[in-house]
Amino acid sequence: MDIASAFGMSEIALQLLVGLSRAMILFIISAGLSLILGVLRVPNVAHGSLYMIGAFAAYSVNQIVGGAAGFWLSLILAPLFVALVSFVAERVLFCHLYEREHLMLLLFTFALMLIFGDLVKFFWGVDYKSVTAPDMLKGSVMIFGLPFPAYNLFLLIIGPVVGFALWLFVSKTRIGKISKAASVDRMMVGALGINVSWVFCTAFVIGCFLAGLGGALIAPTMGITLGMDHTIIMEAFLIVVIGGLGNIWGALVGALIFGVTQSIGVMLLPQFAIIFPYLAVVIVLMIWPKGLLKSVW
């Protein structure tokens, strides 16, 4: 089937833009996961739950404050809340387990995921929740002569901003550089008199902050519900793997592949659109088994 004639060029471009804006949220979440994987070597399955907590927390902030102020506040408070939760989890639980093998860590974080899931059920209930975007992000903007949701445009702007901030943190700040070094050789960094445990904690909390931010950002675009952690964590893992473990730019590349293939899928075979990203992952991994960009592992 000739896509161009069936849809028209501008519709294709628009569909791709939707894919890109979805990719931005995926990027924010998987960049956090990638940071944790790279620095701590923990395959954190609970990352998806933190994203879910972020979305629910954003809902609560919106309930309490309300209006546009509530939305903007939720973008700051919800990730901070998630960061706090992850800080406690790291100090109380994770910091004793870093030497365990990956399989154990993975199952442990899966246990955490179940715990977080039940806690969310306990505090927020099982009903669907929704958050409305502020008026300035509602409605649509005309792009290529077609309406494009303003909120997606907002996501397209905020994604690069977060990416830039993360890049500044990892490559320009002292702690970012230390964490980079610790991901290569944690013994050596410890031998230099640096408290590696706290470096790990910082990286973990920042990674989880990003998960919470992703949750707060996605809240206005979809129903907030239990189980939203299950699909996102798998997608985030696959994105991190095709990008190269621990590589933040890899997370960007992976997220873009994921988002764009999904929107191509929507155009070609709407019913099977969710299959396309998985297919892309399989193809990428068959050709580049270690991911597209350099992995820190």
Next chain:
Amino acid sequence: MFKGMIHKNTAFFLAALFVVFLFLPKIIPSYYVYFIASVLVMALLAMSLNLVVGFGGLFQFHHGVFYGVGAYAIALLVKKTPIPEWICFILSPFVAALAGLIIGLICIRLSKLYFAMIQISLGSLLWALAFRWYGFTGGDDGIHGIPMPSMISGVNNSYYFILIVFVVCIVALFMILKSPFGSTLQAARDNEQRCEAIGVFVKRHQLFAIVIASFFAGIAGVLFVVLERSVFPDLLFWTLSLEILIMCLLGGWFTFAGPIIGAAIMLSLRTFIGIQTEYWTLILAVILALLIFFLPEGVWGYFQEKLKHRKEAVTERGQ
């Protein structure tokens, strides 16, 4: 055939246990018969996974796929083709084994976490297909009311069928593990490089292990359909695969019978605590977390270790 493989007392105990299980439906209410049957299905699935993970040392993170493929194979074969039911029963595990061969061939080139990830993406592909292909697999509704031969329908009859297939399968799994192949597999797990150095084709052995494990997972899938008479895409979802991994962990990785214990613990929690509270996963997760902290060998593994120590102590004192 079994000479030297298991202790005489153990053999006697297992035979007695089998007889007890044969008479169970006469004694206990049919709800519990159904429960035990579902434990047996899960136990078989977990044991098949343990062959690859515990004894093969591979990161088989999406084993549930082969279970789901087996279940979908029997459901679709019985519903959509005129093939006699009993032939469908034999064909379905082979369909799962074929899926294991294809996915295994793609995965085996990679190692560790990458192996796990490509397997998860392939498995998710199948899940998404089953989830969305309404015309063929019934989409997210799944397929219900799959007709079964009258000989194995009804709770008691399906229980007997499942019990007998289960026993045959664990005997087969036991013999595979005790065979030269099984020993080579474990050797490759412990030291891959050394194994390759003495001329063992490690990857081929591991691939073969994946195929065998997916065959048995397929059997478990067929048994699931015998018991439940329905299939749904959740069978292929990755959380189920992690649940089976947890069963292996609960029981103990490097033990043969561990996964049975793990499956029993997990399903008991879900069934009996699930009635009391909707937060049963919280309890499971806390148990799991405590286990990882304090008993990384699993419940059965822990007791086996203890018993070994005691036996050693006794023999030392004897000398």
